[in-house]
Amino acid sequence: MNDTTRLGDLRWTRGYTDPGWIRRFTSAGRELPPAAACGAARSPPVPCPSAPVDLHALDIALGGTTAKLEDLFTAAETDAFLVLHRGAVVHETYRHGTEAHTPHFNASAAKSYIGLMAATLAHQGLLDRSSAAGHYAPELAGTAFGDASVQDLLHMGTQVSYAGRPFDKAIEAQRYHAVVAPQLRPFGYTGPTTIREHLLTARATGRPGTAFRYENGNVEALAEVLRRVTGLTTSALLGEMIWSKIGAEEDAYYVLDGEGVEAACGGFSATARDVARLGEMLRCGGAVGGRQVVPEEVATTIAGGVPEGHPRRVRFPAAPPDSPATLSYHDLWWIPNDPYGSYLASGIHGQRLLVSPGLDMVAVHFGSQVVSPAVPAAPLLQAFLRIGTHL
Template sequence: MTATLRNDDIIWGRGFLDPAHVRHNATSVRETGPTRAVWRGAENPRPLSTGLVDLSEISVAWTHGRTVALATALAESETDALLVMHRGRKVYETYLHGYRAHEPHLNASAAKSYLGLLAALLEDEGLLSRKTQVAHYVPEFAGTGYGDATVDQLLHMSTDVRFGDRPYDRVLEAHRYWAVVTPSLRPQGYRGPTTILDHLATARAAGPYGRAFRYENGNVEGLAEVLRRITGISTAELFSTLLWSKIGAAEDGCYMLDPAGTEMACGGFAATAPDVARLGEMLRCGGAVGDRQIVPARVVDAIARVPEGLTARVRLPRDGADAPASLSYRDLWWLLNDGHGSYMASGIHGQRLLISPGNDLVIVHYGAHILSPSAPQTPLVGLFAQIAAILMGSATRT
């Protein structure tokens, strides 16, 4: 339930209603604030083999009960990029609104899933225990809303916290969180926390943990700090060491930093669409890049395994309370339960990485969707399913 707004909450409820404003913020991360590179490594980029198919004019079911061409759907949804990989080949790629393939684009909350993968790798190496309380790894969190949580509860978004003794509202807290990280987004007279760790220190338990799924950025930032304490290196270096430098990326990625130099792990990662497709292809191939096993197959297989308990059926955070709980959630990944083993990293304003092993499909979507009651939610998952069906049908006929 959404909390009743107080007068001093109104400034936090404005949101991003201008696609040009959203796009500018998503595509100029390195120019508008401090960032830390996620090094691509010293090897040559791994080529993406191509077998291009013109999907622009395929008919897709779209909003308001219409059937439109894919190009129309992309234009109406303020899409910046769509890259489709099928059976290891790049079959469709388009860039709109001046966005270019070699430029980093904010992944927003899709970055949560990448951190979940890093955590799973450290667990597989025996360095991280799901059942251990967070304060064991980060003593400063003792007495806060995250200190008594277990690592598993962070990974499955099953804490129940409130910040600064405010009534909890997911959207308002997301805006306040951005103000912590980005001074330019702070309203006049701002007196709140100025670093991510200071923000997490204001969290207090509001109810029992492990009983309900509640999507909250603080879980991811708490987990990121746990990983930093375990490894002794930054989130950016960990990402580079374990993944980014091994997938054949063509460009460095980067993380936005807070004023203390801490990475914004829950949504501040930016990278090009082709490089995110390379990450998705590695996962689709069971953790392998060519003949090299980058991620143990058992770690990849576990991502799409529907969990038992409270995250076996959940809904996207922007869905209404009456929306069907048709997804599952595991280790910061969304599971589509579509019969094809599909799972997805999902971020605000249309950032998506879809991996569908059963369809031999990887899709990267970047967008600048606005969030407004007057604009229908863009049905990207349904769009991806239609693309998959068309490609699988074409492959069957050939």
């Protein structure tokens, strides 16, 4: 193996095994790769009133034992953590150089924001859930995603093989990263160099809508559909529909591929406060200060709208193979099926947005946790709900 090959292999794997390396990229979404802004409104941001509550003495279940909040932060490699209760900030902390104004990668939590826009456009009659994606993006016809319906894409309902490879979730995630981030390509890489090229290699290995398979391509195909329906880029669409209307303090950012197309499934960065504002808008029925941002029906049915024919209970992507399937999935949101009507946007390395109407709570967590069988995932959802019931 020569030095160039070794360097390529290190770039391919290092981001998954080194918290410092992960943190370097989770906080640099507008600096290292090309990026496009989702503009915040140029009027003053909506203030987040403060009503601090001391949560540090609260007992939290962690790895079969009882721990404190600081132990959770350590286990989760926490960069930012913010809790809103009834619209007021009861806890806010930043670590490892992250600050309140620092945009942080949301990773796959960004999938849920695409789902929110798609559900809104469908509610407005601009998007037909039953139509094939290829109807809106004809070049996708004949691919696994183009022949699937919008509804299938919204519920990870495709079964796909890329470029003739047997499907392996971890490998395909790395292949996707190689498409959008040239620095992560291994030596001798000859695969697709744009998201659209990547999608065109997808072929169906099963009938759409018959199984749940968590796969980035569903979201990228759906984002292409939304671009065709609205005539806007993904960053402009999110800016127009949501970001400019929630009282955000800062612009958000999407990483761009070689064609200038946004990495919709996970290349999104924003501050914890602004993601909390998005969550609070949803908790309040889609409204901010009496102004409707998304239709109330869209906001209030996220947790209860799993369609007939789609698996109600699915396994969380990072869960061990022998764990029980305890979550549902609807319109690219995770549904914990708890008594509080909660729903969750979730991303790799510990990115979370929990909206819990029954607990009057919104929680945001940004982290840089290693993804490895040797490193147990921190139980963030359970910790959020423990905090919510305490409040």
